[in-house]
Amino acid sequence: MNKQSVSELSQALKNKSISAVELTNDFLKRIDLHRDLNVMISVNEENALLAAKQADKRIQQGQANPLTGIPMAHKDIFCTTTMRTTCGSKMLSEFTAPYAATIVEKLDKEGVVLLGKTNMDEFAMGSTNESSFFGPVKNPWDPTRVPGGSSGGSAAAVAASLSAFTTGSDTGGSIRQPAAFCGISGLKPTYGLLSRYGMVAFASSLDTAGLFARSAEDIALILQATAGFDEKDSTSAKVEPVHYSEALSKPLQPFRIGLPRSTFHPDVDSEIQNAVLEAVRLFEQLGGEIVELDLSFQSHWIPCYYVVACAEASSNLSRYDGIRYGHRSQNAETLRDLIVHSREEGFGMEVKRRILTGTHVLSAGYYDDYYVQAQKVRRLIRDELTHALSQVDFLLGPTTPTCAFKINEKIVNSTQHYLADIFTVGANLAGLPALSIPGGFNTQGLPIGIQLLSNHFNEARILQLAHHYQQNTAWHKMTPNGEEK
Amino acid sequence: MTWETVIGLEVHAQLSTQSKLFSTAPTKYGALPNTQTNYVDAGLPGVLPVLNQHAVEMAIQFGFAIHATINNNSYFERKNYFYPDLPKGYQISQFQRPIVGNGYLDILLSDGTEKTIHIDRAHLEEDAGKSLHEAHSHHTGIDLNRAGTPLLEIVTTPCMHSAEEVVCYLKTLHRLVRFLGICDGNMQEGSFRCDVNLSLRKMGQKQLGTRTELKNINSFRFIEKAIVFEQLRHQDLLESGQPIIQETRLYNPDKNRTESMRTKENENDYRYFPDPDLLPIHIDSQELTRIKNAMPPLPTEISKRLQQKDLLPQESIEFLFTSPSVLNFFNEVRQKSIAPAKVIINWLKGAYTAALNEKGLSFETPLIPVDQFALLLTRLTDGTISNNIAKTLFNQLLISSKTVDELIEQEGLLENKNDAALVELIQSIIHQFPQQAAEYRAGKEKLLGFFVGHVMKETKGKANPTEVNALLVQLLSVSN
Numbered sequence: 001m002n003k004q005s006v007s008e009l010s011q012a013l014k015n016k017s018i019s020a021v022e023l024t025n026d027f028l029k030r031i032d033l034h035r036d037l038n039v040m041i042s043v044n045e046e047n048a049l050l051a052a053k054q055a056d057k058r059i060q061q062g063q064a065n066p067l068t069g070i071p072m073a074h075k076d077i078f079c080t081t082t083m084r085t086t087c088g089s090k091m092l093s094e095f096t097a098p099y100a101a102t103i104v105e106k107l108d109k110e111g112v113v114l115l116g117k118t119n120m121d122e123f124a125m126g127s128t129n130e131s132s133f134f135g136p137v138k139n140p141w142d143p144t145r146v147p148g149g150s151s152g153g154s155a156a157a158v159a160a161s162l163s164a165f166t167t168g169s170d171t172g173g174s175i176r177q178p179a180a181f182c183g184i185s186g187l188k189p190t191y192g193l194l195s196r197y198g199m200v201a202f203a204s205s206l207d208t209a210g211l212f213a214r215s216a217e218d219i220a221l222i223l224q225a226t227a228g229f230d231e232k233d234s235t236s237a238k239v240e241p242v243h244y245s246e247a248l249s250k251p252l253q254p255f256r257i258g259l260p261r262s263t264f265h266p267d268v269d270s271e272i273q274n275a276v277l278e279a280v281r282l283f284e285q286l287g288g289e290i291v292e293l294d295l296s297f298q299s300h301w302i303p304c305y306y307v308v309a310c311a312e313a314s315s316n317l318s319r320y321d322g323i324r325y326g327h328r329s330q331n332a333e334t335l336r337d338l339i340v341h342s343r344e345e346g347f348g349m350e351v352k353r354r355i356l357t358g359t360h361v362l363s364a365g366y367y368d369d370y371y372v373q374a375q376k377v378r379r380l381i382r383d384e385l386t387h388a389l390s391q392v393d394f395l396l397g398p399t400t401p402t403c404a405f406k407i408n409e410k411i412v413n414s415t416q417h418y419l420a421d422i423f424t425v426g427a428n429l430a431g432l433p434a435l436s437i438p439g440g441f442n443t444q445g446l447p448i449g450i451q452l453l454s455n456h457f458n459e460a461r462i463l464q465l466a467h468h469y470q471q472n473t474a475w476h477k478m479t480p481n482g483e484e485k
Numbered sequence: 486m487t488w489e490t491v492i493g494l495e496v497h498a499q500l501s502t503q504s505k506l507f508s509t510a511p512t513k514y515g516a517l518p519n520t521q522t523n524y525v526d527a528g529l530p531g532v533l534p535v536l537n538q539h540a541v542e543m544a545i546q547f548g549f550a551i552h553a554t555i556n557n558n559s560y561f562e563r564k565n566y567f568y569p570d571l572p573k574g575y576q577i578s579q580f581q582r583p584i585v586g587n588g589y590l591d592i593l594l595s596d597g598t599e600k601t602i603h604i605d606r607a608h609l610e611e612d613a614g615k616s617l618h619e620a621h622s623h624h625t626g627i628d629l630n631r632a633g634t635p636l637l638e639i640v641t642t643p644c645m646h647s648a649e650e651v652v653c654y655l656k657t658l659h660r661l662v663r664f665l666g667i668c669d670g671n672m673q674e675g676s677f678r679c680d681v682n683l684s685l686r687k688m689g690q691k692q693l694g695t696r697t698e699l700k701n702i703n704s705f706r707f708i709e710k711a712i713v714f715e716q717l718r719h720q721d722l723l724e725s726g727q728p729i730i731q732e733t734r735l736y737n738p739d740k741n742r743t744e745s746m747r748t749k750e751n752e753n754d755y756r757y758f759p760d761p762d763l764l765p766i767h768i769d770s771q772e773l774t775r776i777k778n779a780m781p782p783l784p785t786e787i788s789k790r791l792q793q794k795d796l797l798p799q800e801s802i803e804f805l806f807t808s809p810s811v812l813n814f815f816n817e818v819r820q821k822s823i824a825p826a827k828v829i830i831n832w833l834k835g836a837y838t839a840a841l842n843e844k845g846l847s848f849e850t851p852l853i854p855v856d857q858f859a860l861l862l863t864r865l866t867d868g869t870i871s872n873n874i875a876k877t878l879f880n881q882l883l884i885s886s887k888t889v890d891e892l893i894e895q896e897g898l899l900e901n902k903n904d905a906a907l908v909e910l911i912q913s914i915i916h917q918f919p920q921q922a923a924e925y926r927a928g929k930e931k932l933l934g935f936f937v938g939h940v941m942k943e944t945k946g947k948a949n950p951t952e953v954n955a956l957l958v959q960l961l962s963v964s965n
Binding site: 078201204232233324371 | 528530531536569572574625757758
């Protein structure tokens with residue numbers, strides 16, 4: 001049952017072929033069975049079953065929404081009142097928020113069953129999930145490999161069918177890269193479409209809440225329930241509501257797809273290049289016109305991203321000083337010691353590295369050369385991408401240059417590690433929506449992700465195109481081998 | 486050698502909004518620690534600031550009042566530094582693009598000369614919390630009630646040259662923000678705080694000397710004393726060839742001297758950058774017009790009107806400017822009573838203030854409903870009652886819930902207005918004292934008072950003195 005899609009589960013709940021309590025128990029059993037994957041940081045069975053009972057009541061009363069009774073999990077970056085919110089850090093390992101994130105509240109209202117909170121890179125910094133204070137997550141397709149990051153737990157949870165869908169956050173690729181590594185669909189919406197309230201901040205101008213599920217169809221359903229203006233988030237957008245699910249099965253209008261030539265750079269795995277070409281052929285069959293193009297600023301994406309993201313992070317993470325909440329050093333005599341030791345003990349290596357980088361680029365004497373320069377470059381990158389998207393309807397390419405790498409492989413060289421985001425950060429810098437969908441497997445049986453970008457608030461069209469693609473492919477239906485149903 | 490003192494000021498005026506600059510928590514002063522605080526003020530993970538539009542409007546009103554430029558698309562920046570009572574590890578402030586830029590305020594010095602004070606900028610920022618070092622013996626308490634309270638930081642150019650100019654500017658500014666209704670001006674509670682930047686240079690020299698900053702002085706008197714002290718300290722150092730250290734100093738009122746707080750080397754690199762959680766403040770021209778139209782009259786306009794239309798002396802005007810509540814009360818009485826402005830002011834200054842003082846209250850808490858107070862002065866002015874009776878009635882109004890007219894009727898205080906009885910009484914008194922009446926008619930006009938006294942005695946003070954005077958003059962002149 002738990003390997004079915006959200007829409008299938010929703011149907012099964014509606015026609016009462018299964019109850020929410022039964023379904024929840026199924027998922028809880030699987031979570032327990034797959035503890036070795038280290039997907040969840042917290043699980044709250046009691047609350048999950050309580051929510052399932054309430055969902056069943058709602059279904060009985062005929063007052064169910066499509067997501068009522070669907071078991072799911074939140075990335076541990078979203079504040080919840082029923083479980084701690086650790087953000088994968090020792091700093092917040094004991095922190096339980098007195099409020100829920102807007103996205104959590106919205107899904108609660110829909111009547112979802114919250115199973116637990118998923119593992120992640122510390123403060124969402126990383127693309128392997130190895131920077132988590134709670135240990136690395138293992139890729140369900142190959143447990144010696146990473147699931148990607150930072151939302152590695154959320155991606156692995158859906159891939160291993162431990163949760164029907166999950167939430168995630170994407171600052172530079174933290175949804176799309178793990179979705180690609182784990183063979184599922186992952187959406188980073190337009191900046192401002194989903195509220196950031198209650199999502200622990202990493203880099204505020206890039207942070208985007210987003211979603212993981214097997215298919216574009218499922219994502220449309222969940223996006224419907226979570227998108228929209230939130231008065232608690234000044235950067236959330238006032239846009240007309242769109243019916244994402246209704247748009248899915250409408251016939252495709254003629255469309256143009258831009259294919260950046262960087263896809264065929266020698267550093268990109270040839271098997272991934274081939275998967276993209278295969279997707280190109282399918283899109284052509286679906287009526288698309290393919291246009292090859294160059295994104296001349298692409299080589300600046302990563303440097304620009306790291307300046308902006310680290311600058312904002314260095315300031316956002318200043319609040320963790322051990323004074324009001326979070327880890328507090330027991331070994332401090334003075335006020336200065338208290339702050340210094342609490343941060344020294346509470347933060348991991350990668351977080352410290354980025355705080356230092358960010359502090360440096362904002363410092364007097366360096367600000368203009370780094371931060372101001374990066375803002376200018378960011379504007380150019382954005383302009384180039386939106387210009388390209390005025391010529392074509394979508395941009396297509398690989399989500400990542402490689403498939404999932406081995407655990408411990410990338411820790412050694414962090415600059416190399418940063419290149420994992422080479423195709424994804426552009427969407428964050430420009431605030432554009434981007435979706436990663438399964439596009440095949442390499443010869444080792446590891447999933448390959450392909451990425452679709454479109455213009456701001458064009459989620460309905462991306463999801464529609466991906467849905468048509470998924471009507472003609474079965475990649476998104478594949479699940480890791482060696483498991484009994 | 487003669488030295489010129491150069492002073493620039495930074496004033497932090499706390500805006501009197503109901504809620505904080507970026508959160509919905511209330512801004513009430515003096516509440517129990519951390520009861521006026523919410524998750525946003527406490528800087529919990531994942532919370533976000535939402536700008537209070539009222540604070541923006543107040544800042545814009547101030548901008549209009551000082552003839553300044555209102556910056557369209559001004560934005561907020563983060564000022565990063567660690568301090569226990571700064572919950573986010575940064576203060577949200579404005580740096581590169583303040584909402585108000587380039588204005589001025591004219592001040593009137595005691596010798597009657599006018600001076601224009603240039604205001605370089607006024608920007609919005611949030612206040613920090615407070616560290617409570619005395620509350621506990623073994624640790625420091627943190628009270629976040631003040632954290633996030635909206636401040637308008639008003640910065641002048643270095644254009645003042647003496648303590649007198651500084652205090653005069655501060656008093657003019659203090660009056661302005663209070664009468665605009667954007668700041669309660671309470672200096673004891675820290676609603677109006679001042680930092681002084683001071684340096685000395687040789688007379689005639691262009692380049693500014695090394696400055697020191699005097700922080701957070703909370704009374705006009707202390708500001709004056711601190712400046713005088715600091716001027717002399719600089720002068721002594723300069724004349725003995727010692728360097729001035731650029732530093733922040735605090736004024737110690739007990740010892741009447743300034744003391745070093747931190748030197749420039751120990752200052753933070755604040756790493757300002759635009760706050761990505763907030764959008765730029767965009768105000769269109771329609772909005773600006775609406776805000777401008779909603780402004781109350783400025784103190785200078787009010788003052789001019791009182792001077793020119795009501796012919797009030799400066800002293801009375803100053804009294805009305807003691808606080809906005811005095812002026813408001815005066816205006817209301819003025820509107821509802823036929824009494825002349827002078828009479829109203831005399832009553833407010835005299836009986837009314839005395840009664841307030843006795844109860845330890847201010848004009849914000851009316852002792853008597855304004856309608857009744859206005860009616861009392863109307864009855865006095867139209868001659869229904871005498872001044873003495875008005876005073877008696879005033880005292881009764883303080884303790885009774887009855888109306889003026891009810892009290893007049895109840896006490897039988899109505900005056901015998903022009904009636905035959907009064908004429909008769911006066912005539913009989915004139916008859917009683919033929920000698921004095923003759924002397925009066927012969928030119929000894931002082932004797933009028935003698936007759937008035939007798940009439941008042943007979944009427945037990947109930948007669949209207951003006952009327953008694955008039956009747957006496959009329960009846961005494963008739964020789965019989």
